[in-house]
Amino acid sequence: MSYVRTAIGVVLAALVVASSGGARADQRADMIAKVCGDAATMGDAARGFIRTAADGSSDERVWAAQIATALMDRKLSCDADGAVAANADGPIDAVTRAKRQPLGEARSPLLNLRNRALLETAQAALALRGSQDLGRRTAALRTLERQASSLPEQLFEAAIHDETDPALKAQIAAVAQAAALNSPDVAKRISAIQRIADVPTRRALALIAPLTKDPAYASNPDFLRAVDSATAAINRGITIGDTLATIYNGLSFASILFMAAIGLAVIFGLMGIINLAQGEFIMLGAYVTWLVQEALRHIAPTLLDWYLLIAIPVVFLVTAVIGIVLEAALLRHLYRRPLMSLLATWAVSLFLINLIRVTFGTQNLQFVTPFYITGGLPVIGDFIFTWNRMFAIAFAIVTLVATWAVVRLTPLGLNIRAVTQNRTMAGCIGIPVRSVDMLAFGLGSGLAGLAGLALAPIYSVNPQMGQNFVIDSFMVVVLGGVGTMAGTVVAALGIGQVNVLIEPIWGAVAAKVIVLLMIIGFLQWRPEGLFAVKGRRK
Amino acid sequence: MNAMSSDRPFLAVVAVIVAIAALLCMSAVLPFGLSAYLANTIGQLAAFAVLALSLDLIWGYLGILSLGHGLFFSIGGYTIAMYLLKHSFEVTGKVPDFLQFMGWASFPFYWSGFGFFGYAVLATAAVTLLISGIFGYVSFRSRVGGVYFSIVTQALVYVAMLLMFRNDTGFGGNNGMTGFTLLFGFPIGSKGAVIAMAAVSVIVLALTMLGCRLLLSSRFGMLMIAARDDETRLRTLGYDTLLLKLAVWCLSALVAALAGMLYVPQVGIINPRLLAPDLSLEIAVWVAVGGRGHLTGAVIGAVLVNAIKFWLSAAAPDIWPFILSGLIVMVVFVFPNGLIDLAKFKLQRTMLSRNRILSEPREVRR
Numbered sequence: 010m011s012y013v014r015t016a017i018g019v020v021l022a023a024l025v026v027a028s029s030g031g032a033r034a035d036q037r038a039d040m041i042a043k044v045c046g047d048a049a050t051m052g053d054a055a056r057g058f059i060r061t062a063a064d065g066s067s068d069e070r071v072w073a074a075q076i077a078t079a080l081m082d083r084k085l086s087c088d089a090d091g092a093v094a095a096n097a098d099g100p101i102d103a104v105t106r107a108k109r110q111p112l113g114e115a116r117s118p119l120l121n122l123r124n125r126a127l128l129e130t131a132q133a134a135l136a137l138r139g140s141q142d143l144g145r146r147t148a149a150l151r152t153l154e155r156q157a158s159s160l161p162e163q164l165f166e167a168a169i170h171d172e173t174d175p176a177l178k179a180q181i182a183a184v185a186q187a188a189a190l191n192s193p194d195v196a197k198r199i200s201a202i203q204r205i206a207d208v209p210t211r212r213a214l215a216l217i218a219p220l221t222k223d224p225a226y227a228s229n230p231d232f233l234r235a236v237d238s239a240t241a242a243i244n245r246g247i248t249i250g251d252t253l254a255t256i257y258n259g260l261s262f263a264s265i266l267f268m269a270a271i272g273l274a275v276i277f278g279l280m281g282i283i284n285l286a287q288g289e290f291i292m293l294g295a296y297v298t299w300l301v302q303e304a305l306r307h308i309a310p311t312l313l314d315w316y317l318l319i320a321i322p323v324v325f326l327v328t329a330v331i332g333i334v335l336e337a338a339l340l341r342h343l344y345r346r347p348l349m350s351l352l353a354t355w356a357v358s359l360f361l362i363n364l365i366r367v368t369f370g371t372q373n374l375q376f377v378t379p380f381y382i383t384g385g386l387p388v389i390g391d392f393i394f395t396w397n398r399m400f401a402i403a404f405a406i407v408t409l410v411a412t413w414a415v416v417r418l419t420p421l422g423l424n425i426r427a428v429t430q431n432r433t434m435a436g437c438i439g440i441p442v443r444s445v446d447m448l449a450f451g452l453g454s455g456l457a458g459l460a461g462l463a464l465a466p467i468y469s470v471n472p473q474m475g476q477n478f479v480i481d482s483f484m485v486v487v488l489g490g491v492g493t494m495a496g497t498v499v500a501a502l503g504i505g506q507v508n509v510l511i512e513p514i515w516g517a518v519a520a521k522v523i524v525l526l527m528i529i530g531f532l533q534w535r536p537e538g539l540f541a542v543k544g545r546r547k
Numbered sequence: 548m549n550a551m552s553s554d555r556p557f558l559a560v561v562a563v564i565v566a567i568a569a570l571l572c573m574s575a576v577l578p579f580g581l582s583a584y585l586a587n588t589i590g591q592l593a594a595f596a597v598l599a600l601s602l603d604l605i606w607g608y609l610g611i612l613s614l615g616h617g618l619f620f621s622i623g624g625y626t627i628a629m630y631l632l633k634h635s636f637e638v639t640g641k642v643p644d645f646l647q648f649m650g651w652a653s654f655p656f657y658w659s660g661f662g663f664f665g666y667a668v669l670a671t672a673a674v675t676l677l678i679s680g681i682f683g684y685v686s687f688r689s690r691v692g693g694v695y696f697s698i699v700t701q702a703l704v705y706v707a708m709l710l711m712f713r714n715d716t717g718f719g720g721n722n723g724m725t726g727f728t729l730l731f732g733f734p735i736g737s738k739g740a741v742i743a744m745a746a747v748s749v750i751v752l753a754l755t756m757l758g759c760r761l762l763l764s765s766r767f768g769m770l771m772i773a774a775r776d777d778e779t780r781l782r783t784l785g786y787d788t789l790l791l792k793l794a795v796w797c798l799s800a801l802v803a804a805l806a807g808m809l810y811v812p813q814v815g816i817i818n819p820r821l822l823a824p825d826l827s828l829e830i831a832v833w834v835a836v837g838g839r840g841h842l843t844g845a846v847i848g849a850v851l852v853n854a855i856k857f858w859l860s861a862a863a864p865d866i867w868p869f870i871l872s873g874l875i876v877m878v879v880f881v882f883p884n885g886l887i888d889l890a891k892f893k894l895q896r897t898m899l900s901r902n903r904i905l906s907e908p909r910e911v912r913r
Contacts, residue, residue: 283694285828342880347694348612349879352835355828356875363868480705480824483698518709525706529685529699536689 037072037104038091044080045087048121055127062134063164074135076103077128086115130156137168137181147177150184157187162197164188187216195225199235206239209246210391217243250392255509261398263505264405268460269478270485271412271497272453278429278491279449282340282350286358287482288475290328290454294461295470296365297324299374314379317400317466324462325455332454336447344446358475365472374470382466397467404463408456413494415452425449429491488528490538500538557760560843564593564753571746575739583738587813588857590745592850593752594810599833599849600755600842601802606831607839608763609795610775611692615700617827618707619800622675623807624817625711625718629658630667631727631735631812637662638729645719655717664731671804679800680793687792701824708822723818730812741813748809752846755802759842771795832871836878838887847886 043054061073075094079085084095085103092103093111102109120128133152140146153160165185172178189201202220205213217239225232273287301320305313312319335357343350378397385395416422424445427435436442460478461470468474485504489496504524511520567589574581581589598620606612632643633654646654660666682703686696714720733740762768773781774788782788811817820826829852837848852874859867878885 277694281694283698339876339880346883348606348610348697349835349883351612351614351694351697352828352831352875353879356872356879359868360872363865363872367865480702484702487695487698518706518713521709522706525702528702529682532691532695532699533685533689536691536695 034104040073040076041087041092041103044076044085045092045118048124051118051120051124052127055124055131058128058131059134059164060161062131062138063161063167067139070135070139072106074132074139077132077135079103080118080120081125081128081132083117083119086111086117088112088115130160134160134164138164138171143174143177146172146174147180150177150180154184154187157184160188162188162192190216190220195229195232198225199232202235202239206242208387209243209250209389210387211247214240214243214247246389247391250389253389254392255513256506257392257394257398259506259509260502261401262509263502264402265460265464265478266481266485266505267405267498267501268408268463269457269482270489270501271408271494272456272460273482274486274489274491274494274497275412275416275425275449275456276453277486279425280340280344280446281347282343282354283347283483283486284453285351285354285479286335286361287453287457288477288479289358289361290332290457290475291461291464291478292365292470292472292475293331293361294324294328294458295465295468295474296369296374296461297327297458298462298465299376299470302377313377314381316377317379317382317462320462321459324458328458328461329451329455333447333451335454336450340450341443341446362472362475369472371471371473374465376466376470378466401463401467404459408459409494409498412452412456416494421445421448484524484528486538488531488538490535496538556843557756560846561753561756564749564756564846568746568749568753571742571749575742575746581742583741586742586745590741590748590813591810592853593745593748594806594813595833595853596752596846596849597748597755597809598803598806598830599837599845600752600759601799601806602830603834603839603842603845604759604802605795605799606834607841607845608768608771608775609792611792611796612697612831613700613796613799614697614824614827614831615704616799616803616830617822617824618700618704619675619679619803620807620810620826620830621707621711621817621819621821622678623671623804623809624811624821625724625807626661626667626671626674626804627808627811628724628727628817629661629718630664631730632724633658633661634664634730635726635728638732641726641728643719643724644726645714645722645724648720648722649714657717668808671808672801675800675804676797679797683793683796684789687789687796701827704822704827705824708819708824711819711822719818721819723816723820725816725818727812727815735812735815744809744813748813751805751809755805756842756846763842767791829871832875832878834885836874836885838885840884841887844885844887851886 040054040057043050043057046054055077058073058077061069065073076085079094086093086095086100088111090102090112093100093109093115094103099108100110101107129152133149136145136149137153140149157165162185165181165188169178169181169185172181186201186204189197190205192198192201202217205216217236220226220232220236223232223236226236227233269287269291272290273284276282276284298317298320301323302313302316305316305319339353339357340350343353382397382400385393385399387393414422416425424435424440425448427440428442428445428449432442435445464470464474481504485497485500488504489498489500507524507527508517508520511523515523570581571586571589574586598616601619602613602616635641636643636654646652661670682700686699691699710716711718712721718724727735729735730740730744735741763771770781770786770791774786774791778788807821830849833849833852834845835848836852837846838844852871855870856867859870
């Protein structure tokens with residue numbers, strides 16, 4: 010029984026194929042005639058292939074792909090009886106795929122630039138539908154993406170239906186929205202417009218903006234309303250996104266400034282010394298981070314991605330110890346000569362820069378970008394919540410909390426505050442002033458080192474890098490005043506935001522000039538800084 | 548008082564400078580004598596010495612450390628470079644490189660008048676006074692002093708550097724200005740012109756020293772030192788220290804601009820690197836090495852440090868920064884008053900026999 014049924018099925022199937030085969034052969038011959046015609050008909054043929062890719066059967070698509078490839082590779086020869094494609098086993102007829110030699114004078118059709126582009130699109134469309142290779146399908150989508158709005162939407166609908174890879178499926182769906190704009194059905198177009206407006210980016214605006222020149226924009230009021238409201242929504246989204254991006258960039262700049270300046274402020278408040286080598290501690294922090302990364306690469310490659318976290322204690326300890334040594338060897342002699350301490354710390358900075366330059370060279374260090382700081386989260390408009398900036402911000406917040414805890418909650422912090430307020434009196438009641446100085450200097454240097462760690466993955470690390478931050482962080486200290494951490498935080502946020510706000514309007518140099526003028530002006534009003542502790546002037 | 552006790556060394560240094568000036572003048576006229584290269588080096592050192600004097604005036608005698616004196620030095624340098632380029636252009640028709648780089652057909656409007664030397668000098672003075680006056684008034688009025696003032700001046704020179712690095716300002720951008728051909732109608736590279744510039748620099752140095760000396764031994768100089776030692780007390784006595792500080796600050800800026808005008812024609816180039824905060828810090832190092840609060844100290848420090856720098860930057864450029872930082876650390880810790888410490892120490896030793904007889908009874912009486 011089953012044999013009989015199978016046999017009947019096979020016969021029926023053969024009949025169906027044979028009957029439809031006739032009509033198909035006519036279509037194929039028609040296509041070949043177009044391919045062998047002039048430039049205009051060749052363009053029609055290419056568009057025909059795209060249509061085939063959208064709604065043709067799988068046999069038809071395979072055939073079209075073969076012809077398109079042969080045409081691109083110039084392996085197709087036209088003759089009186091249609092066309093012959095060169096094959097590995099010898100020439101075959103383009104329509105019937107039977108072996109035959111080209112008749113008489115065969116010529117190979119030449120594609121002009123326009124038709125070549127069209128045919129490439131057709132090839133990509135066919136590959137998206139038919140290729141077994143995920144890589145080729147992805148590459149084909151990249152090609153189609155650029156002209157999605159000129160392609161039939163059925164192409165993408167069918168491709169979404171057939172696609173097995175979920176990631177690629179989502180990507181095709183995104184591209185399909187642009188194609189739907191091109192649908193002959195106005196309702197479909199309007200819904201596509203609304204869907205595109207849901208993700209308000211500059212790319213979406215570029216898709217919607219040309220629709221104002223569409224005939225439907227003038228004739229159909231619904232369409233007009235859809236386009237106008239979509240444009241308005243996208244513009245709104247872009248504005249919000251740009252504002253958020255500015256604030257976000259300002260925050261990340263401010264967090265680096267804060268980390269560089271907080272150490273400076275602690276040291277200045279305590280000892281009245283401006284440490285011109287603070288920038289070099291940032292640089293040292295970045296170099297120690299690099300050394301940790303290289304050590305991990307050799308000892309434990311599996312932990313390499315976590316080098317930024319593993320380096321935190323190492324960087325802090327190393328830079329803090331260098332700071333303590335510096336304080337004990339040099340700066341302790343200079344507390345009564347603050348101006349001389351400027352020169353002495355500059356000497357230290359010169360020495361450190363050149364020591365690093367001689368040891369490591371002047372080239373930028375290469376850092377691994379671990380997965381947790383790659384990429385970002387698109388939020389709204391063109392604003393992307395990038396993880397590497399987020400890392401710097403989060404790091405600064407953690408540092409802020411930790412420093413606050415040290416200064417407010419530990420015995421060392423109590424001593425630091427006491428010595429900052431009145432050195433002599435603190436000494437009188439038995440606080441070991443000297444060792445407080447030393448530890449505070451170590452704390453300040455360690456914090457600068459951590460700033461270097463936070464900078465390492467987002468900034469070019471070389472011996473000169475500290476120089477670019479040091480003057481900005483001085484400005485933070487001058488503006489914020491000494492004695493409170495709030496001053497440093499507010500000043501860093503202010504300078505960071507003002508810099509980022511002005512930069513896109515008048516450029517980076519103007520931003521620096523304006524910030525400096527604002528600080529000089531501000532000092533007229535409060536010479537001791539924002540949050541100076543009230544008391545007698547020293 | 549410091550100025551009084553260093554009387555003899557001061558005269559000795561002025562005598563040496565005058566002798567060098569005489570030697571230079573002779574070399575210009577006679578076929579033998581100093582080579583153009585040596586004369587040029589001496590001229591540059593003299594310009595640096597004038598710059599060091601300007602900083603010593605404000606730091607050594609008023610206790611205000613400026614880390615931005617490179618700004619005034621560069622103002623003088625830029626205006627004289629503008630004069631040289633405009634003058635060369637007007638006489639020879641040579642179009643400056645930076646105009647060609649920018650593709651500009653003519654000089655920007657603010658270049659007009661720079662073909663005249665007198666105008667260039669006036670413009671230098673005006674710009675220097677304007678910037679130093681406003682900045683000084685604003686800072687001293689709100690009593691920004693000490694380390695704060697130093698840091699803000701450093702930021703000032705840094706911002707000026709960023710500004711001048713821009714190519715669209717009409718001052719040559721990052722390439723700066725170079726290719727000077729004529730100075731008062733004479734080819735700038737000829738031996739005579741080189742030696743003449745050096746001689747002028749050395750003479751200006753001697754005159755600046757004498758001028759500073761006169762100022763410091765006047766009542767005004769006394770007030771300066773009083774303000775350095777205890778400003779609050781001076782203010783309590785009824786003196787307006789704001790005006791005093793402002794006057795000295797502007798004078799110091801003018802002298803620095805003068806040094807820039809002497810320096811740039813001799814090196815033949817100016818670019819924004821002259822505005823780098825490092826150079827301004829180096830000026831303070833020269834003064835500290837020589838001994839701040841002494842006119843001779845500033846001159847000797849500038850000449851000495853720069854002579855070592857000229858020699859080492861050619862012989863062993865990698866070592867120079869280490870030597871410089873070592874020098875600073877040594878000055879800061881071993882000779883807090885700079886080489887003057889060393890000189891006093893030596894003088895006492897060598898003149899021991901003569902001085903003891905003369906000075907000991909006085910010591911006993913006191």
